[in-house]
Every structure is written in C-alpha cells, then in structure tokens.
Amino acid sequence: MLPSPSEPSELSQPGQPTPQRRSEKSHRAILDAAMELCVEHGYGKVTVEAIASRAGVSKKTIYRWWPTKGAVLLEAVIELAGTTTGFPDTGDIAEDLHTQMTAVLDNVMTGPHATVYAGIIAETQHDATLADALRTQLLDPRIAAARARLLQAREHGHLAPGTDLTMLVDLLYGPLYYRLLLHLAPYSHARVRTHIDHVLRIFAPTPASP
Amino acid sequence: MLPSPSEPSELSQPGQPTPQRRSEKSHRAILDAAMELCVEHGYGKVTVEAIASRAGVSKKTIYRWWPTKGAVLLEAVIELAGTTTGFPDTGDIAEDLHTQMTAVLDNVMTGPHATVYAGIIAETQHDATLADALRTQLLDPRIAAARARLLQAREHGHLAPGTDLTMLVDLLYGPLYYRLLLHLAPYSHARVRTHIDHVLRIFAPTPASP
Amino acid sequence: MLPSPSEPSELSQPGQPTPQRRSEKSHRAILDAAMELCVEHGYGKVTVEAIASRAGVSKKTIYRWWPTKGAVLLEAVIELAGTTTGFPDTGDIAEDLHTQMTAVLDNVMTGPHATVYAGIIAETQHDATLADALRTQLLDPRIAAARARLLQAREHGHLAPGTDLTMLVDLLYGPLYYRLLLHLAPYSHARVRTHIDHVLRIFAPTPASP
Amino acid sequence: MLPSPSEPSELSQPGQPTPQRRSEKSHRAILDAAMELCVEHGYGKVTVEAIASRAGVSKKTIYRWWPTKGAVLLEAVIELAGTTTGFPDTGDIAEDLHTQMTAVLDNVMTGPHATVYAGIIAETQHDATLADALRTQLLDPRIAAARARLLQAREHGHLAPGTDLTMLVDLLYGPLYYRLLLHLAPYSHARVRTHIDHVLRIFAPTPASP
DNA sequence: AAGTAAGCGAGACGGTACGTCTTGTCTTTAA
DNA sequence: TTAAAGACAAGACGTACCGTCTCGCTTACTT
Numbered sequence: 001m002l003p004s005p006s007e008p009s010e011l012s013q014p015g016q017p018t019p020q021r022r023s024e025k026s027h028r029a030i031l032d033a034a035m036e037l038c039v040e041h042g043y044g045k046v047t048v049e050a051i052a053s054r055a056g057v058s059k060k061t062i063y064r065w066w067p068t069k070g071a072v073l074l075e076a077v078i079e080l081a082g083t084t085t086g087f088p089d090t091g092d093i094a095e096d097l098h099t100q101m102t103a104v105l106d107n108v109m110t111g112p113h114a115t116v117y118a119g120i121i122a123e124t125q126h127d128a129t130l131a132d133a134l135r136t137q138l139l140d141p142r143i144a145a146a147r148a149r150l151l152q153a154r155e156h157g158h159l160a161p162g163t164d165l166t167m168l169v170d171l172l173y174g175p176l177y178y179r180l181l182l183h184l185a186p187y188s189h190a191r192v193r194t195h196i197d198h199v200l201r202i203f204a205p206t207p208a209s210p
Numbered sequence: 211m212l213p214s215p216s217e218p219s220e221l222s223q224p225g226q227p228t229p230q231r232r233s234e235k236s237h238r239a240i241l242d243a244a245m246e247l248c249v250e251h252g253y254g255k256v257t258v259e260a261i262a263s264r265a266g267v268s269k270k271t272i273y274r275w276w277p278t279k280g281a282v283l284l285e286a287v288i289e290l291a292g293t294t295t296g297f298p299d300t301g302d303i304a305e306d307l308h309t310q311m312t313a314v315l316d317n318v319m320t321g322p323h324a325t326v327y328a329g330i331i332a333e334t335q336h337d338a339t340l341a342d343a344l345r346t347q348l349l350d351p352r353i354a355a356a357r358a359r360l361l362q363a364r365e366h367g368h369l370a371p372g373t374d375l376t377m378l379v380d381l382l383y384g385p386l387y388y389r390l391l392l393h394l395a396p397y398s399h400a401r402v403r404t405h406i407d408h409v410l411r412i413f414a415p416t417p418a419s420p
Numbered sequence: 421m422l423p424s425p426s427e428p429s430e431l432s433q434p435g436q437p438t439p440q441r442r443s444e445k446s447h448r449a450i451l452d453a454a455m456e457l458c459v460e461h462g463y464g465k466v467t468v469e470a471i472a473s474r475a476g477v478s479k480k481t482i483y484r485w486w487p488t489k490g491a492v493l494l495e496a497v498i499e500l501a502g503t504t505t506g507f508p509d510t511g512d513i514a515e516d517l518h519t520q521m522t523a524v525l526d527n528v529m530t531g532p533h534a535t536v537y538a539g540i541i542a543e544t545q546h547d548a549t550l551a552d553a554l555r556t557q558l559l560d561p562r563i564a565a566a567r568a569r570l571l572q573a574r575e576h577g578h579l580a581p582g583t584d585l586t587m588l589v590d591l592l593y594g595p596l597y598y599r600l601l602l603h604l605a606p607y608s609h610a611r612v613r614t615h616i617d618h619v620l621r622i623f624a625p626t627p628a629s630p
Numbered sequence: 631m632l633p634s635p636s637e638p639s640e641l642s643q644p645g646q647p648t649p650q651r652r653s654e655k656s657h658r659a660i661l662d663a664a665m666e667l668c669v670e671h672g673y674g675k676v677t678v679e680a681i682a683s684r685a686g687v688s689k690k691t692i693y694r695w696w697p698t699k700g701a702v703l704l705e706a707v708i709e710l711a712g713t714t715t716g717f718p719d720t721g722d723i724a725e726d727l728h729t730q731m732t733a734v735l736d737n738v739m740t741g742p743h744a745t746v747y748a749g750i751i752a753e754t755q756h757d758a759t760l761a762d763a764l765r766t767q768l769l770d771p772r773i774a775a776a777r778a779r780l781l782q783a784r785e786h787g788h789l790a791p792g793t794d795l796t797m798l799v800d801l802l803y804g805p806l807y808y809r810l811l812l813h814l815a816p817y818s819h820a821r822v823r824t825h826i827d828h829v830l831r832i833f834a835p836t837p838a839s840p
Numbered sequence: 841a842a843g844t845a846a847g848c849g850a851g852a853c854g855g856t857a858c859g860t861c862t863t864g865t866c867t868t869t870a871a
Numbered sequence: 872t873t874a875a876a877g878a879c880a881a882g883a884c885g886t887a888c889c890g891t892c893t894c895g896c897t898t899a900c901t902t
Contacts, residue, residue, distance in 0.1 A: 021847060021899065044336040047888060058849045063890065115335075121391060122332035125325075126254040131393050139392060167408065174385030181331060181391055182349060183341050191377075198377065202408050231868055231878060257857060268880045273859065443874085464756040467862060478875045483864065535755075541811060542752035545745075546674040551813050559812060587828065594805030601751060601811050602769060603761050611797075618797065622828050651852060651894065677883055688854045693885065 017064045029055035030062060034069070035076045039112040043119030046073065070123040070130045077117055078138055081108055087145050093153040097172065097196050100146075102189045109176060110186050118180055143169060163203040171199045227274045239265035240272060244279070245286045249322040253329030256283065280333040280340045287327055288348055291318055297355050303363040307382065307406050310356070312399050319386060320396050328390055353379060373413040381409045442485065449475040450482060454489070455496045459532040463539030466493065490543040490550045497537055498558055501528055507565050513573040517592065517616050520566070522609050529600050538600055563589060583623040591619045647694045659685035660692060664699070665706045669742040673749030676703065700753040700760045707747055708768055711738055717775050723783040727802065727826050730776075732819050739806060740816050748810055773799060793833040801829045 033055035037046045048069050052059045066072045081104075088096050108117040124131035146169055153159050159168075175195065179186050187195060243265035247256045258279050262269045276282045291314070298306045318327040334341035357375050364373050385405065389396050397405060453475035457466045468489050472479045486492045501524075508516050528537040544551035566589055573579050579588075595615065599606050607615060663685035667676045678699050682689045696702045711734070718726050738747040754761035777795050784793050805825065809816055817825060 018846080021845095023847070023898090026848075042336065048890080049888060052849095056849080058851080059890080060850090060892085061848060064847080118335045122335035124393065125328045125332035125391070126252065135393065164404075167405065170385040170388060170405075171381060171408070174388035175380040176384075176388075177391065178380065178384035178387040181335070181387065183334065183345065194374075195377065195380075198381070198412050202411055228877080231876090233867090233878070236879075258859080259857060262880095266880080268882085269859080270861085270881090271879060274878075446874085462756065468864080469862070472875095476875085478877080479864080480866090480876095481874065484874095538755045542755035544813065545748045545752035545811070546672065555813065584824075587825065590805040590808060590825075591801060591828070594808035595800040596804075596808075597811065598800060598804035598807040601755070601807065603754065603765065614794075615797065615800075618801070618832050621832055648851075651850090653853070653893095656853075678885080679883060682854090686854080688856095689885080690855090690887090691853060694852075 022065070023061075026055070026057050026061055027065070030057055030065075030072060031076045031079065033057075034072045035113075035116065038073060038116045038119060043115055043122070046119075068123075068127065068130060070120055070127060071133060073116055073120050074130065074133055074137070077108060077113070077120060080113060080116075081138065081142075087149040089149065089152070093149070093158050094193075094196050094200055096149060097200075098189075098193055101172070101176070101192050101196070105176065105186060105189075105192065109180050114180065114186075121177075121181065146172075157205055159200070159203045160205050168199065168203060171202070172196065232275065233271075236265070236267050236271055237275070240267055240282060241286045241289065243267075244282045245290075245323075245326065248283060248326045248329065253325055253332070256329075278333075278337065278340060280330055280337060281343060283326055284330050284340065284343055284347070287318060287323070287330060290323060290326075291348065291352075297359040299359065299362070301366075303360070303368050304403075304406050304410055306359060307410075308399075308403055311382070311386070311402050311406070315386065315396060315399075315402065319390050324390065324396075331387075331391060356382075367415055369410070369413045370415050378409065378413060381412070382406065443481075446475070446477050446481055447485070450477055450485075450492060451496045451499065453477075454492045455500075455533075455536065458493060458536045458539065463535055463542070466539075488543075488547065488550060490540055490547060491553060493536055493540050494550065494553055494557070497528060497533070497540060500533060500536075501558065501562075507569040509569065509572070513570070513578050514613075514616050514620055516569060517620075518609075518613055521592070521596070521612050521616070525596065525606060525609075525612065529596060530606050534600065534606075541597075541601065566592075577625055579620070579623045580625050588619065588623060591622070592616065652695065653691075656685070656687050656691055657695070660687055660702060661706045661709065663687075664702045665710075665743075665746065668703060668746045668749065673703075673745055673752070676749075698753075698757065698760060700750055700757060701763060703746055703750050704760065704763055704767070707738060707743070707750060710743060710746075711768065711772075717779040719779065719782070721786075723780070723788050724823075724826050724830055726779060727830075728819075728823055731802070731806070731822050731826070735806065735816060735819075735822065739810050744810065744816075751807075751811060776802075787835055789830070789833045790835050798829065798833060801832070802826065 030051060034046060034051045037050055037054060046069055048059055048062055051057075051069065051072065052062055062069075062072065066075070088099050090096055107113065120130070120134065124134050147165050150159065150163075150165050150168060154161065154163050154165070172195075176187065178184070240261060244256060244261045247260055247264060256279055258269055258272055261267075261279065261282065262272055272279075272282065276285070298309050300306055317323065330340070330344065334344050356379055360369065360373075360375050360378060363369050364371065364375070369378075382405075386397065388394070450471060454466060454471045457470055457474060466489055468479055468482055471477075471489065471492065472482055482489075482492065486495070508519050510516055527533065540550070540554065544554050567585050570579065570583075570585050570588060574581065574583050574585070592615075596607065598604070660681060664676060664681045667680055667684060676699055678689055678692055681687075681699065681702065682692055692699075692702065696705070718729050720726055737743065750760070750764065754764050776799055780789065780793075780795050780798060783789050784791065784795070789798075802825075806817065808814070
C-alpha cells in the first residue's frame with residue numbers, strides 16, 4: 001500500500017487549506033478550549049474569539065479548519081460520543097438497548113456535556129450545514145446501528161415480524177431528546193429500563209398463544 | 211369551574227415600565243413583524259433592529275416590553291398556538307389525541323411556523339429565562355391539559371388503572387419534538403394515528419377477560 | 421391701567437403657548453434645577469429629562485416655554501448676571517472698568533458658574549438660535565453699556581479723541597473670554613487692574629505737551 | 631538645537647491597541663471624512679457613525695485610535711494648522727506677528743474651518759481630556775513659540791525690558807478668540823495690523839531720549 | 841543544507857447587531 | 872383644563888463578535 005490518505009472524509013472543513021502539516025497541538029487546544037468554555041460559562045459564551053484566546057491560537061487558524069464554532073463543538077462532541085457508538089450484542093435486546101441508551105444519557109444528555117450537545121442541536125436550527133454535519137457524522141451512524149441491532153432482534157424472533165423499526169426508534173429515542181431539549185428532568189437509568197420495556201411490549205412477538 | 215387562569219399572568223416583561231398606556235398598535239406591529247421576518251428570512255435574520263424597522267417602531271419600545279427577541283417570538287407563537295390549547299372530549303381518547311396532536315403539528319411543527327417554534331426552542335438552550343417562559347406559558351399548560359384528559363380516560367377505564375401518565379405523555383409527544391428538532395421528516399396525520407394506537411396499546415386496560 | 425402685560429419681549433420661546441397663566445412655581449423650579457445640575461454634575465449631565473425630573477415637572481412643560489436646554493440655562497445665567505449689568509460712573513474710568521470687570525469675573529467666569537457660562541457659549545457654536553439669543557439678551561446690552569461709558573470718558577477727555585471704542589472693548593474683554601474658553605487661569609482682581617491700565621495707556625489722551 | 635520634539639508624542643489615543651500596523655488609508659479617510667462632514671453640514675452633524683460611513687470604515691476602527699469624535703477633529707485641525715506653526719523672524723516683530731496671526735485667522739478662524747475650530751473649543755468645555763489634548767498638542771506649542779519670538783524681540787530692545795510676555799500674548803490673541811467664539815465679525819488683515827500696533831505701543835521700549 | 845512554502849500567532853479591518861441613552865412629540869391619567 | 876407622567880419614533884452612542892485580511896515568525900517539506 002502506498003501512502004493512501006485512506007480517510008478522506010474529514011469532518012472539518014475539507015477546503016483548500018490542505019495538508020497534514022496541520023498543527024496537532026493547536027487542533028487539540030482548540031477542541032479543549034471550546035469544550036471547556038461551553039462547560040464553564042455556557043454555550044452563549046463560546047465565541048470564536050474566546051476559543052482562540054483561551055487556546056492561544058489565532059482566529060484564522062480556527063477558520064482555516066472549521067466553518068463555524070458549532071462545527072468545532074460538534075467535533076468535540078463526536079469525540080466524546082465516540083466511545084458510545086457500538087451496540088453490544090448479548091442476545092438480550094432489552095439489555096443491549098439499556099446499555100447503549102444509558103451510555104448516551106450519561107455522556108451527552110446529562111452532566112456538564114448536556115449543555116454542549118443541546119447547544120449544538122440548537123445551532124442546527126439556524127445552520128443547515130451544521131444540521132447536515134450533525135446528521136451525517138453523529139446521528140445517522142448511530143441510528144443505523146440501532147436499526148441493525150433491532151433488525152437482528154426481529155429476525156431472531158425477539159420482536160414481532162412486522163415491527164416498524166423507524167417507529168420503534170422514534171419511540172425509544174424521542175422521549176430522551178424531548179426531555180433534553182425541553183428542559184425536563186432527564187431519565188434515570190431505572191426509568192430507561194421501564195421505558196424500554198414499555199416500548200418493546202408494543203412490538204412483542206406473537207402473544208404466544210397455546 | 212375550569213382552571214381558567216383569568217389572564218393575570220402577562221407574558222411580556224412585567225418589569226418596571228408600567229401600565230396599560232401601552233400602545234396596542236405598536237404591540238401588534240411588533241408581533242407581526244417578528245413573525246413575518248422569521249417566516250420569510252429565517253430565524254437568524256430576526257434581529258431587534260429588523261423587527262423595529264419593519265414594524266415602524268423604535269428599538270426602545272421593543273426593549274421596554276420584552277427582554278429579548280426570543281420573548282417576542284414566544285409571544286407570537288403562543289398566540290398562534292392559542293387556538294390549539296383545548297383538548298376535545300368526544301369520549302374516544304385516541305380520537306381526541308389525534309385531533310389535538312395533528313393541530314399542534316399543523317400549527318407549529320410543520321409549514322412556515324416550524325422555523326419559528328424550533329428557533330425558540332433553540333434559543334431556550336442558551337437563555338434560561340426564555341426557557342422558563344416557554345415552560346410556564348406554553349408547555350406546562352398544555353401538558354397539564356393532556357394529563358387531565360388522559361387522567362379522565364384512565365378513570366373511565368379506557369386506560370389501565372396503573373397507567374403512568376408522565377411516561378404516556380413522553381411517549382406521545384417525545385417523537386414529535388425529536389423529529390422537529392433533529393430535522394427528520396415530521397409525522398403525517400395518518401402516522402400520528404398509528405403512533406397513538408401503538409402507544410395506547412401499551413396502556414390498554416385489562417385484557418378484557420370475559 | 422389695564423392688565424397690560426408690559427413685558428412682551430419674553431426671552432423664552434415666544435411661540436404659541438402664550439398666556440401669563442404660566443406657573444411661576446414651575447418656572448423657578450426649572451431654572452433652579454438646571455443651574456444646580458450644571459454646577460453639581462457638569463454641563464454634560466444637564467439633559468431635559470434630568471431637569472424635568474429634578475424640578476418635578478414634565479418635559480412637556482419645559483418644551484412649552486423654552487426651545488432648548490441651552491435656552492433654559494441662558495435664562496438662568498442672565499438672571500445671575502442681571503446684577504452686574506450697570507456700569508458705575510465715579511468719574512474714574514479705570515476704576516469703573518475694574519468694578520464692572522471683576523464683577524463679571526466673579527459672577528460668571530470663575531467659581532461654580534463658570535461651567536454654566538462656558539457651556540452656553542459652547543452650545544452657541546452649534547446652535548445659531550441660541551447664539552442670537554445670547555447676543556441679543558446678554559452680550560449686546562452689556563457691550564452697549566460699556567461703549568456708552570467709554571464714549572462718555574472720551575468726551576470728558578479721559579481718552580484720546582480718536583479712540584476706537586470697538587477695539588478698546590475687544591482689548592478689554594477679549595483676554596477674559598480667551599482665558600475662560602481656552603482653560604487658562606482666569607485673571608485675579610489685581611491683574612485686571614494692570615490689564616486695564618495697560619489697555620487705557622494705548623488710548624491715553626494727548627501726552628500732555630508743555 | 632531647537633525644541634524639535636522629534637515627534638514621539640502621538641496625538642491619537644496612545645492606548646493599548648498597539649502598533650504601526652495601523653492602516654494609513656483608513657487614518658486618512660477618517661480625518662478627511664470628519665473634516666468634510668463638519669465643513670459641509672456643521673459640527674452637529676459630525677457623528678462617529680457618519681464619519682465611519684463616509685470614510686468607508688468601521689466604527690471600531692475609529693474608536694480604536696481616538697477616544698472621541700472631538701479627538702478626530704482635533705487631529706484634523708492640528709494637521710491644518712501645522713503649516714502655521716512657526717514664527718518667521720525678519721527682525722521686525724510687528725511684521726512677524728502680522729504674518730503669523732493672519733495665517734491663523736485664514737486657516738482656522740475664518741472660512742470653512744472656523745466651524746471646526748470653534749466646535750472643538752466648544753467641546754473642550756465638556757470634555758476635560760479633549761481640553762488637555764487641545765492645550766498640549768495645539769495651544770501650548772504655539773504659545774511657546776510666540777513667547778520665544780517676543781522674548782527675542784525684548785532682548786533685542788524692540789520691546790521694553792520689563793514687558794510681561796503673558797499679558798502681551800493675552801492682548802494679542804485674546805480678541806481673536808473672543809470674536810471667534812462670541813460670533814462677532816473676525817478681524818481683517820488690516821485690522822490685525824492696527825491691533826498689533828496698538829498692543830505693541832503699550833510695551834514700546836524706553837521713549838528714546840536722545 | 842538551503843530554499844521555499846505553508847501553517848501559525850497576532851491582531852487590524854469592514855461590518856452588523858447589540859442594548860442604552862437622549863431628543864422632541866404625543867397620549868393618557870389624575871387633580 | 873392643565874400638567875405630571877411617561878410611552879413613543881428616531882437615531883447616535885460605545886461594545887462585542889463576526890469572518891477576512893495582512894503581517895512576520897516558525898516549521899516542515901522540498902531539492
């Protein structure tokens with residue numbers, strides 16, 4: 001194999017700037033500064049100038065690699081959520097869902113990072129580009145993974161054959177986002193379990209008639 | 211007597227300015243201008259200056275009565291949603307939910323006003339005061355109304371006795387907001403019906419053992 | 421005598437409001453408030469609103485009788501200088517000038533009222549109407565009085581026959597205003613005397629030849 | 631060596647902004663725009679916004695380098711008067727004074743720029759900082775130059791030995807400012823000559839007793 | 841090893857909007 | 872019926888960020 005760049009789909013701005021002469025030190029400092037600012041002073045206080053200042057970096061450097069402060073935070077959140085990506089497969093779909101959903105809750109929907117995640121989603125309301133990036137880089141892969149796991153469960157007979165996976169995903173995740181974005185109390189781990197049980201009951205496989 | 215709040219709770223800034231010497235003409239022009247700007251050019255183009263200019267009003271007049279442009283739009287949205295408030299009571303809980311939920315969808319979650327509503331929710335992520343106002347003035351009354359109707363249904367035996375109303379509301383409305391704010395396709399009226407049926411199935415009253 | 425108003429040339433706005441039903445109490449309160457504000461907080465802090473507020477008077481009342489805050493202060497200063505108007509006539513022109521000029525210095529060019537007087541003159545630089553009022557109501561009468569006294573001195577042989585009275589007045593008063601408006605130290609009473617002596621020396625009557 | 635200040639004293643705001651990365655193009659455009667606005671529409675119409683707009687410059691750029699619109703105009707006037715600075719020395723003090731004083735009259739006390747100069751002096755009545763700047767940067771150097779020339783004349787026997795230079799300067803320049811700021815007709819060149827002759831007569835050297 | 845071209849820090853720049861202030865007019869309320 | 876109280880349109884104030892643009896300096900790829 002030659003030096004194939006092999007990962008062309010950079011999530012930052014793939015514009016003209018170019019190469020791999022990018023300073024990794026600045027890259028890190030920017031992501032960290034953005035995240036810290038958001039956590040410490042709230043999303044509203046995250047400005048490109050503030051990031052630059054705290055990271056000891058020039059504004060130009062930020063604009064060279066990201067189109068928007070939202071993009072910076074998005075990258076930071078993706079990093080954060082990176083660990084949460086995979087679905088486990090223990091054979092017990094309820095258990096696996098619980099594992100994944102509580103991980104999401106703990107990582108980005110409660111605690112200090114909830115602000116960051118909610119802030120990014122907020123920003124996508126006015127920024128179609130960022131909305132695309134959020135979908136492409138964060139949501140779609142995770143939704144796909146969820147559907148894959150659920151599909152497998154359906155095929156294994158743990159869900160009714162005709163189960164509408166889209167609706168199932170909506171019912172599972174919708175309330176989590178609803179509570180995050182409407183400032184309602186987030187689910188506890190226990191409540192997540194109840195929630196999953198309720199939803200799965202809808203799509204339980206044939207009521208096992210004698 | 212119904213919980214008619216008899217409208218003492220002004221939704222605008224109840225601060226010092228004072229009384230009812232307020233110009234109703236300006237009030238209207240401001241709400242209209244804000245809504246139009248948002249619909250025509252997007253939430254991002256709604257600035258206090260633009261509202262003032264289009265409404266033929268001075269900025270001071272806006273700041274006298276609202277703390278924030280978000281508060282202006284919130285009042286406009288509340289006005290919009292005002293018609294959607296009540297739950298009908300035909301005796302058929304599924305039907306009544308469908309009536310109310312499609313009204314919400316049509317009024318503020320699809321069409322030109324979706325931008326406005328999503329924009330306000332976005333703004334509440336950075337503005338705790340606005341978040342409070344949204345909750346107090348818009349969400350809480352509607353959630354209470356929904357719970358009241360569901361409670362009645364439970365008492366009439368249309369829902370299982372132990373039904374957790376909070377979770378029921380989460381399951382009903384969560385997916386609507388999830389799809390609005392994550393830029394997924396909104397539900398069609400038909401899909402709302404399916405959705406309601408699925409959710410109610412969870413809490414169906416005792417499997418009727420004759 | 422009928423109720424002849426007897427003083428038709430009001431120095432305030434001669435506009436439509438007209439009558440003599442004017443509240444003398446408000447009139448006084450406004451003049452006092454304006455003067456106090458200027459003395460206490462500087463000319464810059466004198467706004468119509470501040471005057472109204474301190475005088476317990478509505479803005480409308482001020483605008484009814486004066487066109488400008490400058491006009492209010494002008495009236496106040498005229499009142500102040502009213503006492504200084506007349507020239508004494510002891511027969512000694514140098515002494516009489518000294519009396520008058522030190523009175524002017526003490527009343528409006530030093531002490532707390534210097535700010536007020538300088539401020540009004542400043543305002544006339546941008547306000548032709550006020551400039552006219554200043555000239556007509558304050559300066560011209562005093563210049564005329566000075567010229568009259570000097571003319572008399574010339575006729576009595578205390579000044580050279582061809583003495584240019586205009587230049588004489590310029591030389592006498594110019595330096596006072598120069599020092600006031602350019603923020604140089606004002607003349608002391610003693611220095612005024614020296615100043616007068618110097619200037620009069622120019623126009624001394626014929627050098628008394630044998 | 632003459633008191634050549636070698637120009638370390640920047641007349642603009644010497645504050646934090648920093649260096650010589652200043653755009654000379656903007657600098658010029660701002661000074662020109664300010665001066666033009668003042669000449670064309672009067673001092674009152676000179677606002678920072680108007681200057682910025684006409685100069686094609688952002689308000690921030692103005693505030694970065696000057697504390698006040700008055701400071702901008704002051705710099706413009708200083709530039710204007712720059713040419714007038716020096717006193718000639720032909721050996722004839724009356725002639726040299728005439729040269730300098732008519733230059734001042736023509737440059738800043740009559741014609742279109744009189745408004746500007748009078749406006750700045752007006753502004754110093756409410757702005758101590760600007761007053762200082764006016765003194766330090768404009769008046770003091772010129773007064774010093776005048777005194778130097780007069781001192782030399784005294785030493786050469788063209789003025790009486792005990793001549794009070796301060797009073798002499800007051801008498802020479804006072805009437806010019808008095809007429810400028812009190813809206814009286816400015817001196818003509820001929821009248822300046824008469825004026826100088828009169829004043830110098832006071833301090834003529836010993837009556838030449840042969 | 842020198843040359844060259846990029847990234848980099850710094851920060852000035854033209855803009856836009858902010859939220860506040862004052863002006864002068866107009867309206868409401870109370871005496 | 873007058874005047875206080877004060878809301879109003881207008882528009883300048885001085886500040887904060889935006890995103891773009893030089894500057895020199897450093898750093899890492901050429902050749």
